[in-house]
Amino acid sequence: MNTIETIQLETTQREFTAGESIILTFSGTQDASIKLYCSNSYGTTLVNSNLKNGSLQYKLPTQICAKIGVVTWKLLDKTNALSGTIKIHPQTTPVAMETYVGPPSIEAGDKDYTMLVVIPTDALDNPVKENTEVAVKRQFLAAEQQEIIPTKNLIAYQRLYAPSKSGRMLLATECLGLNSKEYTVEVMPAISTNFEIFAKRPHAYADGNQITTFTTSVLKDQNNNIVSDGSYVEFFITNTDGNLLKTSGMTIDGVATAKMIHPDHAETWNVKAYVTGISESNSISVSYTQVIEDFTVVFSKNNRNIEVGPLRSFMKQRIPDGLQVKLSISQKGKTLKEYIKESRDGFVNFELNPSIFSNGNYTLEITTAGITKTFQTKKLW
Structure with missing residues (x-):
């Protein structure tokens, strides 16, 4: 007559601490060939038995004992389908804290935020137990504050919304006496609001030489923060003929500066500036007064040498070098050639080459x- 062995689990403990030695003892058999199947979230393994004092003992591998979670076991015996679970908890004291902060820069105001994630871990790199308190400390400008958040689903996290002022926020965390390093989040100014522009110039004459400087008021966001240095501002200038000119500058301490050379004739500019797609300025009108009312043209060397000048400015002084003078030569209503030169010492000279312009009458x-x-029907010979 065969007797069926009744195998029983003698170990009564069902919960352990990570790193603790775990031995499962079974009575009712001395068959050392029976293996124990173990599985957790990291994998599975088979454990050999050790016969001691008439019982089978199974010592779980270190890699299983070191990780928290549920371990499922099953005794691989054909006549006894014995199985169960044990639970491994983290150690009570954390030795490290993984801390993540991002993004590293946010926009001032009440909409943007950065996320702080903290994972306190024990000596075996297991996250600490649920609801462990983590202190989140932050310092911004003159204010310091601290909040307590519990761990949940292995982590502690918090959204840190941007204050209304720009500056640098310092963050640190603490868990059961363990402190993290310091982290930094830059609170940047938000986008600029509408602004004003101004024009400054040495005089109002259209001499084609001096510089008009355009500046903005201090660009600020809706919370009165000065915008970041390097914000790009474009100045669009519409002249009397409806043509569009453009100059640009970048902000330093909130003020953008751009320059434009004076026109060389009477002109009125309408100027407006933009931070593209974000904000705009008021419109200003800048007028320039004609400085040259007339000029002298002298022909010589068979009318092939043409001297223009002296060109005089608003105080009767010779115009600064660089004023453009254009000569257009046509014959029978057809433009043959155009020359453009810049003045030097108040004069411009043109030489008409006989190999290009044969003898005859031309309109200059x-x-x-x-x-x-x-000059109609000007004869060259």
């Missing part, structure tokens, strides 16, 4: 400072 048109003089 000279333009400078918005003034045009036309």
Whole structure:
């Protein structure tokens, strides 16, 4: 007559601490060939028995004992389908804290935020137990504050919304006497609101030489923070003819500066500035007064040498070097050639080469400072 062995689990403990030695003892058999199947979230393994005092003992591997969670076991015996679970808890004292902060810069105001995630871990790199208190400390400008948040689903986390002022926020965490290192979050100014522009110039004459400087008021966001240095501002200038000119500058301490050379003839500019897609300025009008009312043209060397000048400015002084003078040469209503030169010492000279312009009558048109003089049927020989 065969007797069926009744195998029983003698170990009564069902919960352990990570790193603790775990031995499961079974009575009712001395068959050392029976293996124990173990499985947790990291994998599975088979454990051999050790016969001691008439019982089978199974010592779980270190890699299983070191990790928290549920361990499922099953005794691989054909006649006794014995199975169960044990639970491994983290050690009570954390030795390290994994801390993540991001993004590292946020926009001032009440909408943007950075996320702080803290994972306190024990000596075996297991997250501490649920509801362990983590202190989140932060310092911003003159204020310091601390909040307590519990761990949940192995982590502690918090959204840190941006204050209304810009500056640097310092963060640190603490868990059961263990402190993290210091973390930094930059609170940047938000986008600029509408602003004003101004024009500054040495005089109002259209001499084609001096510089008009355009500046903005201090660009600020809706919370009165000065915008970040390097914000790009474009100045669009519409002249009397409806043509569009553009200059630009970047902010330093909230103020952008751009420059534009004076026109060389009477002109009125309408100026407006933009931070593209974000904000805009008021419109200003800048007028320039004509400085050259007339100029002299002298022909010599068979009318092939043309001297324009002296070109005089608003105090009767010779115009600064660089004023453009254009000569247009046409014959029978057809433009043959155009030359553009810049003045030097108040004069411009044109030489008409006989190999290009044969003897004959031509129409010569000279333009400078918005003034045009036309010489009909001028004979070259």
